[in-house]
Amino acid sequence: MSGELFGALAAILAPHVFIYLVVGVVLGLIVGALPGLTATMAMIILLPVTYSLPTLESIQLLMGVFVAGITAGSITAIAIGIPGTPASAATVLDGHKLTLMGRSGEAISLMFLLNLIGNVLGALVCIMVAPQLAVFALKFGPPEYALLALIGMSLVISLSNTSLLKGLTAGAIGMAIALVGVDPMTGGARFNMGVSDLAGGIGYGAVMIGLFGLAEVLSGIGAKQSDVFTAARKADVEAASLTHLRRAAAHLWPLRWTIMRSAPIGIFIGALPGLGSDIAAWLGYDMSKRFAKKPEEFGKGSLEGLAGCEVAKSAEDGGAIIPTVTFGIPGDSQTVVILGALMLHGVRPGPMLFQQHSLVVWSIFAALLVAPFVTAALGLLTVRPTVWLVSRPTHLLYPAVVMFCIVGAFAYSNTVFDVWMMLAFGALGIAMKLLDYPIVPLVLTYILTPLMESEFRRGLMLVHNNPLEFFTRPVFVILLIVGVVAFLSASNVFSRVSVKPPD
Amino acid sequence: MALGTRAFRGEDSGIIGPAFLPLVVAVLLAILGILTIFKSRGAAIANREPARGVDRRVALRIAFVFGALAIFLVLLHKVPMLGFPLLAPPLLFVLILLFGGRFSVGTAVVAILIAECIYLFFVKWLGLLLPASAWF
Numbered sequence: 001m002s003g004e005l006f007g008a009l010a011a012i013l014a015p016h017v018f019i020y021l022v023v024g025v026v027l028g029l030i031v032g033a034l035p036g037l038t039a040t041m042a043m044i045i046l047l048p049v050t051y052s053l054p055t056l057e058s059i060q061l062l063m064g065v066f067v068a069g070i071t072a073g074s075i076t077a078i079a080i081g082i083p084g085t086p087a088s089a090a091t092v093l094d095g096h097k098l099t100l101m102g103r104s105g106e107a108i109s110l111m112f113l114l115n116l117i118g119n120v121l122g123a124l125v126c127i128m129v130a131p132q133l134a135v136f137a138l139k140f141g142p143p144e145y146a147l148l149a150l151i152g153m154s155l156v157i158s159l160s161n162t163s164l165l166k167g168l169t170a171g172a173i174g175m176a177i178a179l180v181g182v183d184p185m186t187g188g189a190r191f192n193m194g195v196s197d198l199a200g201g202i203g204y205g206a207v208m209i210g211l212f213g214l215a216e217v218l219s220g221i222g223a224k225q226s227d228v229f230t231a232a233r234k235a236d237v238e239a240a241s242l243t244h245l246r247r248a249a250a251h252l253w254p255l256r257w258t259i260m261r262s263a264p265i266g267i268f269i270g271a272l273p274g275l276g277s278d279i280a281a282w283l284g285y286d287m288s289k290r291f292a293k294k295p296e297e298f299g300k301g302s303l304e305g306l307a308g309c310e311v312a313k314s315a316e317d318g319g320a321i322i323p324t325v326t327f328g329i330p331g332d333s334q335t336v337v338i339l340g341a342l343m344l345h346g347v348r349p350g351p352m353l354f355q356q357h358s359l360v361v362w363s364i365f366a367a368l369l370v371a372p373f374v375t376a377a378l379g380l381l382t383v384r385p386t387v388w389l390v391s392r393p394t395h396l397l398y399p400a401v402v403m404f405c406i407v408g409a410f411a412y413s414n415t416v417f418d419v420w421m422m423l424a425f426g427a428l429g430i431a432m433k434l435l436d437y438p439i440v441p442l443v444l445t446y447i448l449t450p451l452m453e454s455e456f457r458r459g460l461m462l463v464h465n466n467p468l469e470f471f472t473r474p475v476f477v478i479l480l481i482v483g484v485v486a487f488l489s490a491s492n493v494f495s496r497v498s499v500k501p502p503d
Numbered sequence: 504m505a506l507g508t509r510a511f512r513g514e515d516s517g518i519i520g521p522a523f524l525p526l527v528v529a530v531l532l533a534i535l536g537i538l539t540i541f542k543s544r545g546a547a548i549a550n551r552e553p554a555r556g557v558d559r560r561v562a563l564r565i566a567f568v569f570g571a572l573a574i575f576l577v578l579l580h581k582v583p584m585l586g587f588p589l590l591a592p593p594l595l596f597v598l599i600l601l602f603g604g605r606f607s608v609g610t611a612v613v614a615i616l617i618a619e620c621i622y623l624f625f626v627k628w629l630g631l632l633l634p635a636s637a638w639f
Binding site: 051169173176183190420449 | 520521523524525528531532535536538539542561564565568569572573575576579580591594595598599601602603604613614617618621625629630631632633634
């Protein structure tokens, strides 16, 4: 195991590969810090750009954006009190208070250190768990995969939103979208309405760019922007100096229990399909408040509050990679893109990945370990330029992103038809946002439905059309029990903990 | 929704064929639709207030963005004489105005610059086959 890890580390630290990780981190810092632009958005638009790159380089680029994009949202959250990405919403509560108290340099330094620790803890758990899980997953047959996909779908639907009806509706729409195209077993055409462009199904790029790109940018139209400028202009943010860093490092030891509590939460939430850093951050914040020595300080610049959400948020990255590489079931919206990147480069995620494409999967783990250090180093050096960038008017940037969405959607299939589909999904995404429907369940069912359907039908053939025979398979039963336990424990945690900010 | 799935019945030897999952999804969507209608009617009666309103000017702007993008795509697809390098700058100019930019020569110049940079980057550097006009 360690041999493979060191081999992958050596491979990604080679200058011609490492430069892509650095470029990814820089892009991630920018899109993460800018409110309205997210890591998922940048990754999905970059994905077609990576066509021409070798697999290793393109994975490093995307991993850089992934890790840095989730971290950087907190720079904006702390400096000006507006989360740069949804994952940093919980950071605003205590982080921004610290800035108002004149401790911005210290708070941002501490934030970067906490993210570094969270990321590395998540990466280590991922590196230890994923290969073992893959060995177990080798025992899986079609019925087990069908069950796994079903468990994934029901988890994301029931947990990602307060309204079960809305989650279910979003999931059912995602399933319906996935049905268009070719029947996975017989190869017969379904729902293409005689349109030849639909014969291969509705394009992954069009769906993803529409929902995570166009819809996201367009929902930034309106009054929200001017608030950002005024807040950013007024913000008095110090550059992070060595003194700040030293003072921040001194806080780490007293925060050790908070860190140790939040990291497992983040990793667990990450490993559950479809639950992302935003939920991990709220849970981590809530949990540290529960155990805090001085809970009354929460919301008034508590370092424990900052640590609670930051560590959970960053540990989520490693957790989300676990199911992505072992089962091919993405843990959050960013790993949906990582999964897409692997598939576009002809690498099929799943337990065989560790044997067939050992270097690719270990390079993902290596990136999880290296990217946080690059992020912290570059991020700490560029605090003031980042805040300056956020205070620029967005009326040039957002339209440019819309153009990127168009070109990106086109790049997936080289047809204008897919750009139309992207527009349609952009409209769907905006409508869902306005009506408070969750988007992630839709995307995850869209990704998992083909897997579930084909494996279920293959499984039925295996047992001569007698579904009851599934229960004679020990691995199936184990998986069913684990799935039910994960489901119950997760919904139990959710019912006890508020995942929404106190108004 | 279930239209067109019937034709597949009996083709497959298994108890479920290509029509199975579409049928499940169709039934699911129908049930969810009915539940949503009931829920919203219940809520409307309880509140007697219109649902949380969307700022009309923002909605109008978003509609204009989609309109501009649709016109752009139609022209890009149907009028091969124009192509991306000629159509992108006006689109970007309109988008900048809709996102709150000023109507000025400067904005137009910036729009042209950004649009052509995107074109050069994707087409000339990455080799993407965007519909270009015959003149470039």
